[in-house]
Amino acid sequence: MTKFRKKVYLAAGYNTISFGSGRKEFNPKKARPGIEQYITEAGRGSIAQISDPKNIDEGVISNFMAARFCKQGNLAGFIPEIDPALEYKPSTRVEGACGSGGLALVTSMKTVLSDLADTVLTLGVEVQNTVKAIYGADILAGAGHYASERKEGHAYFFPAKFSDRAGVYYQKFGYEPTRKGMALWYEQMIKNARKNPKAQEYQNSIEDLFGAGMTPPNPKAFVENLNIYDCSKVSDGASALIFASEEGLKKLGIDKKDAIEVVGYGQCEANLTKQPEDPTRLLTTQKAAEKAYQMTGLGPKDIGLLEVHDCFTITGILALEAAGFAKYGEGAALVESGKTRIDGEIPTNPGGGLIGFGHYVGGTGVRQAVDCIHELTGKANGYQVKINSNRPYALMISMGGNDKTVTAMIFKKAE
Amino acid sequence: MTFDERLQNVAIIGAAGKMGSGIALLLAQEMARLKNKPENKDKNYRLYLIDINLDHLAGLQQYLRTQLVKAGEKACVLLRQMYKDREDLVENQDCINQYVEDALSFIRTGTDLSIVKDSRVIFEAVLEKKDLKVDLLKKMDNLCGKDTLYLTNTSSIPINILNKEANLNGRISGFHFYNPPTVQKLAELIFADNTVQELRDFSMELAKRLSKKIVPSNDIAGFVGNGHFLRDGLYGLREATKLAKDYSLPGGLYIINKISQDLLIRPMGIFQLIDYVGVDVFQSISETVAGYIQGEDLEDDLLKKMYDKKILGGQRSDGSQKDGFLKYDKNRPVGVYDIDKGEYKLFDPQGWSGELDKKLGEYPVGFYAWRNLVADLKKNDKLKTFFQNLKSSNTLGAKLALAYLKNSKEIGEKLVKIGVAKTAEDVNNVLLNGFYHLYGPINDYI
Numbered sequence: 001m002t003k004f005r006k007k008v009y010l011a012a013g014y015n016t017i018s019f020g021s022g023r024k025e026f027n028p029k030k031a032r033p034g035i036e037q038y039i040t041e042a043g044r045g046s047i048a049q050i051s052d053p054k055n056i057d058e059g060v061i062s063n064f065m066a067a068r069f070c071k072q073g074n075l076a077g078f079i080p081e082i083d084p085a086l087e088y089k090p091s092t093r094v095e096g097a098c099g100s101g102g103l104a105l106v107t108s109m110k111t112v113l114s115d116l117a118d119t120v121l122t123l124g125v126e127v128q129n130t131v132k133a134i135y136g137a138d139i140l141a142g143a144g145h146y147a148s149e150r151k152e153g154h155a156y157f158f159p160a161k162f163s164d165r166a167g168v169y170y171q172k173f174g175y176e177p178t179r180k181g182m183a184l185w186y187e188q189m190i191k192n193a194r195k196n197p198k199a200q201e202y203q204n205s206i207e208d209l210f211g212a213g214m215t216p217p218n219p220k221a222f223v224e225n226l227n228i229y230d231c232s233k234v235s236d237g238a239s240a241l242i243f244a245s246e247e248g249l250k251k252l253g254i255d256k257k258d259a260i261e262v263v264g265y266g267q268c269e270a271n272l273t274k275q276p277e278d279p280t281r282l283l284t285t286q287k288a289a290e291k292a293y294q295m296t297g298l299g300p301k302d303i304g305l306l307e308v309h310d311c312f313t314i315t316g317i318l319a320l321e322a323a324g325f326a327k328y329g330e331g332a333a334l335v336e337s338g339k340t341r342i343d344g345e346i347p348t349n350p351g352g353g354l355i356g357f358g359h360y361v362g363g364t365g366v367r368q369a370v371d372c373i374h375e376l377t378g379k380a381n382g383y384q385v386k387i388n389s390n391r392p393y394a395l396m397i398s399m400g401g402n403d404k405t406v407t408a409m410i411f412k413k414a415e
Numbered sequence: 416m417t418f419d420e421r422l423q424n425v426a427i428i429g430a431a432g433k434m435g436s437g438i439a440l441l442l443a444q445e446m447a448r449l450k451n452k453p454e455n456k457d458k459n460y461r462l463y464l465i466d467i468n469l470d471h472l473a474g475l476q477q478y479l480r481t482q483l484v485k486a487g488e489k490a491c492v493l494l495r496q497m498y499k500d501r502e503d504l505v506e507n508q509d510c511i512n513q514y515v516e517d518a519l520s521f522i523r524t525g526t527d528l529s530i531v532k533d534s535r536v537i538f539e540a541v542l543e544k545k546d547l548k549v550d551l552l553k554k555m556d557n558l559c560g561k562d563t564l565y566l567t568n569t570s571s572i573p574i575n576i577l578n579k580e581a582n583l584n585g586r587i588s589g590f591h592f593y594n595p596p597t598v599q600k601l602a603e604l605i606f607a608d609n610t611v612q613e614l615r616d617f618s619m620e621l622a623k624r625l626s627k628k629i630v631p632s633n634d635i636a637g638f639v640g641n642g643h644f645l646r647d648g649l650y651g652l653r654e655a656t657k658l659a660k661d662y663s664l665p666g667g668l669y670i671i672n673k674i675s676q677d678l679l680i681r682p683m684g685i686f687q688l689i690d691y692v693g694v695d696v697f698q699s700i701s702e703t704v705a706g707y708i709q710g711e712d713l714e715d716d717l718l719k720k721m722y723d724k725k726i727l728g729g730q731r732s733d734g735s736q737k738d739g740f741l742k743y744d745k746n747r748p749v750g751v752y753d754i755d756k757g758e759y760k761l762f763d764p765q766g767w768s769g770e771l772d773k774k775l776g777e778y779p780v781g782f783y784a785w786r787n788l789v790a791d792l793k794k795n796d797k798l799k800t801f802f803q804n805l806k807s808s809n810t811l812g813a814k815l816a817l818a819y820l821k822n823s824k825e826i827g828e829k830l831v832k833i834g835v836a837k838t839a840e841d842v843n844n845v846l847l848n849g850f851y852h853l854y855g856p857i858n859d860y861i
């Protein structure tokens with residue numbers, strides 16, 4: 001069992017609004033902030049919480065497809081734009097599709113552990129509303145294997161991938177209970193989002209959320225087994241936080257009570273050219289969670305806050321099973337039990353998750369960690385979870401592509 | 416000839432107009448779909464778009480390109496299936512681009528009527544003038560083979576008359592699209608007494624292919640749709656004129672437009688709708704129908720005056736609304752025409768129009784704007800409650816609205832009685848699918 005050779009902390013989290021359809025102020029015809037504005041807003045939001053930005057040693061930024069969405073590459077070059085003190089500091093951009101944010105977290109963590117840096121500013125960003133969803137689907141399909149999958153693939157490539165998983169799952173475990181679990185997931189996520197002013201669904205006013213979630217899929221216009229409520233939205237946004245060693249926290253003037261500690265992690269990569277072995281399971285997610293449990297000696301019973309990658313409602317349910325919170329085939333029942341609600345035993349995605357908060361793809365993993373900081377340090381305001389002292393740990397899982405690039409991290413409040 | 420063979424060579428006359436351009440888009444989509452069927456690979460397709468207005472023809476090409484892109488974006492799931500054997504088309508963007516190119520490649524625009532000579536089906540959508548339509552139909556019949564079929568989009572002229580005067584021997588039918596043809600779900604089909612069977616079948620099949628709701632209408636001037644719209648509009652004009660005594664004419668127009676939108680829960684007020692269709696179009700419908708139907712006053716002085724003063728409404732080529740009975744800013748009414756002064760009186764919520772709103776009184780409990788009910792699954796219950804409350808309300812607005820609803824219902828019943836519509840359901844379907852109403856005029860609410 002590997003152990004960290006020193007303690008690594010996270011603090012100074014900041015999320016921008018997740019912007020896109022659903023936000024009242026969003027108008028596709030009006031000009032919007034560009035990717036650099038999101039990066040600087042998030043970065044400045046984070047460094048406003050430390051004493052002096054010159055004490056930041058490095059920067060890491062994650063993003064998926066700015067090269068196509070925004071015709072912009074070389075994103076690490078925006079880090080010095082956040083603050084002049086960051087000019088000439090080492091900076092790195094990482095990419096792992098929707099799991100990019102998870103990679104930013106591990107890269108920053110490893111950098112601190114390497115002793116080459118005491119503090120790392122970690123960012124994640126995506127700006128997707130530059131193109132219509134139908135063309136965005138082409139871009140996002142890059143998270144799969146273009147050569148073997150795109151031509152055969154659906155117009156809505158990724159929704160169809162998870163729709164296929166849902167289809168097999170329905171057959172195995174029954175349509176009704178699964179569909180119901182998915183609709184309840186939607187309902188829980190939107191209710192959470194309504195408590196989070198930065199969530200894309202904050203202003204959602206649908207009266208009958210469960211009813212909306214039960215809308216029958218329309219394969220002619222969309223995909224076979226999912227409706228639009230099953231899908232996270234197209235989002236623009238960015239998140240930022242700071243990784244630091246013990247020493248680093250001091251340099252930045254961060255009080256331990258405002259920080260959380262990484263107690264373990266699991267990182268897995270699966271072969272992109274292969275189809276999932278079993279569509280009803282997220283096997284890579286399962287491996288990554290198991291690694292994190294092994295490293296820490298912890299298990300699901302110790303987790304009092306869960307952040308999973310619910311790009312689709314079905315994915316949320318599969319993730320509950322993969323991470324060991326429900327037995328295989330019982331994820332929907334767990335959602336139905338109410339245990340994943342914000343006031344339940346295992347509060348899951350209290351800020352709204354990808355379904356309710358939004359999914360600025362390459363930034364989502366960082367956003368999940370920011371929410372863990374806010375929850376564990378008691379700064380989540382409207383969507384604050386009461387952390388059960390018997391379950392003081394938070395688990396987050398960042399997933400890229402069709403369960404290919406996965407990072408799991410376990411945190412606790414710093415002591 | 417089969418339906419698909421007919422659709423290989425099609426022409427539209429008046430193609431740059433409001434209706435013609437929408438019909439062009441619908442047919443281009445259907446023809447592109449046919450062209451991409453494996454069995455049609457080697458066949459040639461042609462869609463001729465004829466209009467006398469060169470500027471509008473240029474605008475039409477731009478319009479078709481933009482709209483085909485949008486249509487391709489919406490139908491991308493199907494496009495990918497259609498192009499599944501084209502290995503070079505991988506991304507959605509590739510398929511959409513190809514689709515637009517495919518459709519545009521068989522379209523030819525022009526001003527010269529003679530290019531239609533090989534067309535197997537011709538759609539006529541020029542101005543609502545009988546003599547013009549007859550003249551063009553005759554000319555085309557001389558150019559084309561004797562098995563060419565004609566579909567006219569006339570909204571009021573009896574098909575029997577066009578058939579007889581153009582000497583078409585039953586090769587004509589009324590295929591009445593609604594405005595805009597790409598959006599409104601309705602196709603009102605009208606046959607002349609001797610319309611040939613092949614054309615009847617063709618019309619039915621076309622409506623199905625374009626996913627239109629078919630409502631048959633008997634061949635009586637105005638048919639069902641404009642039979643209702645004309646009388647409904649004339650009623651509005653007369654009510655406004657009556658109200659002019661107490662509230663001035665602009666005031667009367669303001670009141671009737673407002674209650675006919677809000678309290679009838681319709682998408683637009685009646686004068687906004689007349690402006691949308693075009694004051695000139697409305698006037699020519701009135702003139703035409705009045706010419707064929709005796710014993711009923713189907714004309715109006717105020718309407719004629721507006722027409723003579725060339726205050727015509729209608730849309731600019733970019734789709735924005737031109738001023739008519741009402742003045743518009745970004746397609747929203749902001750004022751009303753004062754015909755005596757020859758200028759628009761701007762709405763003034765703090766002043767005159769606010770005063771009139773007060774006179775109309777509070778809206779009954781359970782009021783919803785049309786746009787808030789249109790997608791509501793429980794809209795029928797909500798409408799029922801609202802209309803009940805409307806009936807028990809004593810305000811000026813409620814009284815005017817109730818009278819308006821009653822009149823609309825009577826028009827509907829009359830259309831069935833005089834044999835224009837076959838059933839009350841047909842009348843209701845026309846208003847539901849061609850006018851975006853939430854309820855049919857023949858209902859139990861009133």
Ligand SMILES: NC(=O)c1ccc[n+]([C@@H]2O[C@H](COP(=O)([O-])OP(=O)(O)OC[C@H]3O[C@@H](n4cnc5c(N)ncnc54)[C@H](O)[C@@H]3O)[C@@H](O)[C@H]2O)c1
Pocket residue numbers: 428429430431432433434435465466467468471540541542543544551568569570571591592593594691692693696
């Ligand atoms: N506007 C509506 O709401 C509506 C609805 C249903 C049916 N209609 C009917 O559709 C027909 C067209 O109406 P519209 O509103 O599209 O009118 P429009 O004025 O927008 O279009 C008519 C087009 O015909 C063209 N045209 C005139 N003379 C021509 C000729 N000799 N050769 C070729 N083109 C010629 C004009 O240039 C114009 O582009 C009418 O019969 C009308 O009653 C209209």
